[in-house]
Structure formats: structure tokens, C-alpha cells
Amino acid sequence: MNQLLDGLTSLGWASGTPLFFSGAERPGRVSVVHGPSIEVIWFPYDAEAETTLFELRRDLNLRPVAGDWIVIDGGEPVRVVPRRTSLSRPDPNERDIQVLAANIDTVMIVLPIDRGLNLKNLERLSVMVWDSGADPLIVLTKADATDDPGPMVDEAQAAAPGVPVVLTSAVDGRGLDELRSRMGAGTTTTMLGPSGVGKTSLLNALEGHAEPVREVRRDGQGRHTTTTRKLYRLGIGGVLLDLPGIRSLDLYASDAAVEETFTDIAALAEHCRFRDCAHDGDEGCAVEAAVAAGELPERRLHSWHAIRREMAYQSRRSDPAAMAAQRQEWKRITKASRKAGR
Ligand SMILES: Nc1nc2c(ncn2[C@@H]2O[C@H](COP(=O)(O)OP(=O)(O)OP(=O)(O)O)[C@@H](O)[C@H]2O)c(=O)[nH]1
Numbered sequence: 001m002n003q004l005l006d007g008l009t010s011l012g013w014a015s016g017t018p019l020f021f022s023g024a025e026r027p028g029r030v031s032v033v034h035g036p037s038i039e040v041i042w043f044p045y046d047a048e049a050e051t052t053l054f055e056l057r058r059d060l061n062l063r064p065v066a067g068d069w070i071v072i073d074g075g076e077p078v079r080v081v082p083r084r085t086s087l088s089r090p091d092p093n094e095r096d097i098q099v100l101a102a103n104i105d106t107v108m109i110v111l112p113i114d115r116g117l118n119l120k121n122l123e124r125l126s127v128m129v130w131d132s133g134a135d136p137l138i139v140l141t142k143a144d145a146t147d148d149p150g151p152m153v154d155e156a157q158a159a160a161p162g163v164p165v166v167l168t169s170a171v172d173g174r175g176l177d178e179l180r181s182r183m184g185a186g187t188t189t190t191m192l193g194p195s196g197v198g199k200t201s202l203l204n205a206l207e208g209h210a211e212p213v214r215e216v217r218r219d220g221q222g223r224h225t226t227t228t229r230k231l232y233r234l235g236i237g238g239v240l241l242d243l244p245g246i247r248s249l250d251l252y253a254s255d256a257a258v259e260e261t262f263t264d265i266a267a268l269a270e271h272c273r274f275r276d277c278a279h280d281g282d283e284g285c286a287v288e289a290a291v292a293a294g295e296l297p298e299r300r301l302h303s304w305h306a307i308r309r310e311m312a313y314q315s316r317r318s319d320p321a322a323m324a325a326q327r328q329e330w331k332r333i334t335k336a337s338r339k340a341g342r
């Protein structure tokens with residue numbers, strides 16, 4: 001059993017958290033979803049990990065995503081473990097919210113500073129991360145390509161109050177140890193950021209001390225060894241989920257997540273005359289007063305307005321009634337499968 005627990009830890013399971021399988025059930029983790037099938041790294045017999053492609057069962061309690069813990073019984077997935085955190089965005093094709101990845105502890109918001117820092121992207125991404133339940137970490141890349149990174153570190157800090165900011169370079173290696181120190185055994189990290197910001201370079205640089213997860217793959221024709229380029233088992237102990245699908249910046253988040261990112265505006269809003277003040281020409285608005293007094297950058301209030309507008313659009317686009325009904329259905333199925341499974 002101890003060896004199995006070590007194996008699970010190497011997939012990002014935090015020791016000390018409750019075990020999610022019992023009896024003949026076997027544990028695994030979803031590394032990637034290919035249409036109707038899921039790739040699962042799991043432990044069929046003992047502590048030796050294998051990767052298997054399973055067809056998705058229609059009656060699973062949740063539609064699995066990368067990062068999900070999953071229970072295999074009788075050679076097929078029978079249950080997705082309730083998620084601790086989930087990263088989501090509006091589904092580009094359907095009127096719904098799409099969960100992109102599950103059970104991520106830290107989301108690195110990766111942005112370059114070689115040509116100035118895009119604060120708007122930083123704010124949008126932090127809202128998305130706060131909403132997921134994971135801890136955000138701002139990673140500024142390409143520090144070697146700018147003479148004076150200091151002011152941009154300060155700007156990043158001011159744009160996301162309370163979120164740690166790490167200055168890095170894949171070229172000279174600065175900041176990498178600090179990232180590694182946050183990626184210890186039993187943690188799962190992923191990276192968010194637009195194309196070209198340096199995510200792949202960062203991963204390769206971190207991987208100087210790491211190796212991709214390597215297991216035996218069974219594909220019906222026998223067994224052969226392979227590597228999974230989606231779920232990296234880092235030398236430092238943690239797991240890095242590399243999810244090319246998560247590179248869009250569409251936003252869906254709760255009001256609470258916006259407040260976490262805009263704590264400065266939330267604090268000022270306490271002093272607005274009206275509780276439902278829109279900070280947009282309203283009488284007695286303390287936020288606009290702070291902008292006028294030069295205490296709050298105007299850009300910051302513009303971002304806040306833009307993000308709120310976008311969220312209002314997204315929530316109109318998706319159908320809340322249909323979503324609520326779907327959630328009820330999931331709950332019902334989870335309960336039923338728990339009763340049947342134990
Ligand atoms: N000077 C400098 N250039 C870097 C650094 N990291 C990445 N680059 C360059 O930036 C470009 C994009 O880097 P990638 O790592 O491919 O970026 P990415 O975020 O993975 O891009 P996508 O795969 O498109 O999402 C490449 O030309 C890299 O050589 C760095 O630390 N310093």
C-alpha cells in the first residue's frame with residue numbers, strides 16, 4: 001500500500017488527503033481527454049503506473065477532464081472523484097461553461113516583460129484563476145531581455161494584490177529555483193498565458209531537473225513504454241500539467257473572483273454612497289473620486305469595467321437555467337453511484 005501511495009503522490013496526490021478508492025477499485029489520474037476517450041495514468045495491480053486509453057462511459061458522474069482523479073473497477077472507469085479546484089471558461093461552441101482542468105493547486109500566470117507588461121492580460125487571467133479555487137502565481141518571463149525589470153514587477157504586484165510575483169528567465173535561469181520550491185511532492189501546477197510568452201521554454205528549463213512521466217502503455221496489441229507529454233513528473237516532486245488547450249483568454253468568473261483581483265476597488269467601493277454603485281458617473285462614487293485624486297490609476301478602473309462587461313456578456317450567452325439543471329443531474333448521479341459503489 002505504501003508503494004501505491006508513493007505512486008499516487010508522484011501523480012500529484014497530496015498525502016494526508018482522504019483515499020478515494022477501496023476494495024477492488026484502482027486509482028488513477030486523467031492526463032488528457034481525446035474526444036470520446038480519456039487517457040488515464042493508473043495503477044492496475046500494484047505500484048507500477050500504466051497509461052490506458054478508456055472509452056468514456058455515458059453514465060459517469062462527471063465528464064472527466066485533465067487532472068481528474070478517477071476510480072477504475074472491472075477494467076473501466078466507474079467514478080470521477082469530486083474536484084477540489086476546477087479551471088473553466090465559456091465553451092466556444094456551446095452555450096455553457098467548459099471545465100478545462102481539475103485539481104490544480106497552483107496556476108502560473110505567465111507573461112513576458114521583454115516588450116512591456118500587458119496588465120490587462122494579467123488582470124483577466126488572475127480573475128480566471130481566483131475563480132478556479134487554485135492559487136495564482138504570477139510568472140514574469142524573459143527577464144534577461146530587459147534592462148530594468150523592477151518597475152514591471154511593481155506594476156504586476158499592484159495589479160494583482162496579494163499574489164506572489166516571480167521574475168524568471170529561461171536563458172539565465174533566474175527565478176527557476178523559486179518556482180521549483182512551490183512545485184513540491186503532492187502538488188499540481190499548470191501554466192496559463194497567451195502564445196509566445198515562453199511557457200514551453202520555461203517548462204524545458206524547469207525540466208532540467210525533471211523527467212516526463214514514463215509508464216507502460218497498454219493498447220490492446222501488448223505493452224510498450226512511452227512518455228506522456230502532458231503530465232510531467234518534476235524532479236522536485238510535483239506534477240506539471242501542460243495543457244495546450246488552455247491558452248485562450250475567454251473569461252468566465254464569479255463576482256467574488258473579480259473582487260479578489262480588484263481588492264483595491266472593492267475597498268474603495270465600501271465608501272461609495274450607494275451599495276450598488278457602478279463606479280460610472282454615479283453620485284458619491286468613492287472609486288471615481290480616488291481616480292480623480294490620483295490615488296487609483298484610471299487604467300485600473302477601465303479594466304474593472306471591461307471585465308465586468310465581458311462577464312455580463314458571458315452570463316447572458318450561457319443559459320443559467322440549463323446549467324443549474326445539469327448540476328442537479330450531476331449531483332443525483334454522484335449520489336447514486338456512491339451508494340452503488342460502496
Ligand atoms: N530572451 C528570452 N527569450 C525567451 C525566453 N523564453 C522564451 N523565449 C523566446 O520566446 C519565444 C516563444 O517561447 P515559447 O517558449 O515557445 O512560448 P510559448 O508560450 O510556449 O508559446 P506557445 O507554445 O505558442 O504557447 C521563443 O522564441 C523563445 O526563444 C527567455 O527567458 N528569454
Ligand SMILES: [Zn+2]
Nearest residue numbers: 272277279285
Ligand atoms: Zn462607486
